[in-house]
Amino acid sequence: MNAVVRDVMTPTVITVEKDTPFEVIAAALRQHRVSAFPVVDEADEVIGVVSESDLLAKLALGLQDDAVVPGMITGILRREQLHKAHAVTAADLMTSPAYTVLPEDTVETAARIMYLRNVKRLPVVDSGGGLAGIVSRADVLAVYSRTDADIAEEIRTGILAFEAPANPGILDVSVTAGVATIVGRPQTREQGHAIIGRARHVQGVVAVRDRLDYPVPGPERFDILASFPID
Numbered sequence: 001m002n003a004v005v006r007d008v009m010t011p012t013v014i015t016v017e018k019d020t021p022f023e024v025i026a027a028a029l030r031q032h033r034v035s036a037f038p039v040v041d042e043a044d045e046v047i048g049v050v051s052e053s054d055l056l057a058k059l060a061l062g063l064q065d066d067a068v069v070p071g072m073i074t075g076i077l078r079r080e081q082l083h084k085a086h087a088v089t090a091a092d093l094m095t096s097p098a099y100t101v102l103p104e105d106t107v108e109t110a111a112r113i114m115y116l117r118n119v120k121r122l123p124v125v126d127s128g129g130g131l132a133g134i135v136s137r138a139d140v141l142a143v144y145s146r147t148d149a150d151i152a153e154e155i156r157t158g159i160l161a162f163e164a165p166a167n168p169g170i171l172d173v174s175v176t177a178g179v180a181t182i183v184g185r186p187q188t189r190e191q192g193h194a195i196i197g198r199a200r201h202v203q204g205v206v207a208v209r210d211r212l213d214y215p216v217p218g219p220e221r222f223d224i225l226a227s228f229p230i231d
Contacts, residue, residue: 003203005110006103008142009124009133015040016050018091025090026055038123038131039094045129048094051120054084055093061085100125103132107140107203114140146204148175155180155205159198163191171195171212178206185213 016025016037025037029052036051061082087093100123101110110122114137124133152175160171163186171184180199186192192212199208 003107003143004103005101005105005107005124005135006133008107008139009103009135010139011133013038013123013131013134015044015131016090017041018047018089018094020090022055022058022088022093025050025093029055035120037090038098038134039090039096040131044131046098046100046123046125046131048090048096049098049119049121049123050090050094054087054095057082057084058087098123101135102127107143110135111137111140143203144178144206146178148178151175151178151180151202151204154202155182155199159195159202160184163195173199175205178204179209180205180207181209181211183211183213185215187215189214189217 014028014032014034014037016028016039018039018041020039028037029035036049038046039048039050041047084093099113099117099119101113103124103126113122114120121134121136123131124135126132152173155173155175160173160182164170164184171182171186173180173182175181180202182195182199186195192210192214196208196210196212199205
């Protein structure tokens with residue numbers, strides 16, 4: 001299995017336009033119980049994202065006069081946040097350009113963007129920039145719902161059988177609660193390390209327990225210079 005964004009995204013997306021009023025966005029967030037909406041233009045292309053945190057700035061800061069906000073807080077808050085506190089439309093609130101992913105991107109790519117950019121949802125766009133869906137943190141974490149049997153089968157057939165085709169059964173794996181335990185005797189230490197590394201990247205694997213019986217290291221390799229008899 002190599003799940004991509006298309007496999008886990010929600011294809012039906014609620015959007016707003018750049019002139020959608022603040023109160024309409026706030027009501028829609030409550031009604032649909034989501035944390036963010038893509039902002040689209042007339043061609044249905046994503047031009048930004050407006051989130052609940054963008055709206056929260058008005059409640060936290062917008063009711064105060066800038067002059068009476070404590071100096072330390074004013075120094076810490078970014079100008080963009082103060083601007084959003086006085087926003088009235090999606091165009092004023094949205095983060096632009098939006099962080100997006102393609103349907104063909106892996107779920108790991110989406111998860112990495114969410115983690116590094118601290119966002120909960122990503123619009124999914126096609127090659128032309130048109131909106132194709134939306135993917136959430138819960139969606140990408142769905143890879144961990146794979147059964148232990150499915151994970152073990154992928155490791156056994158996709159990794160272990162490939163590494164030891166002439167000796168089936170010399171390497172094996174068991175999976176419990178997403179934790180893969182790999183046993184057997186690899187031909188070399190390098191092969192064993194490669195197997196463990198590849199198993200860690202199988203979708204749904206929580207951790208890998210290395211229980212391989214590694215060959216005892218032999219003597220250090222060295223080169224012997226050729227010598228020729230002198231005539």
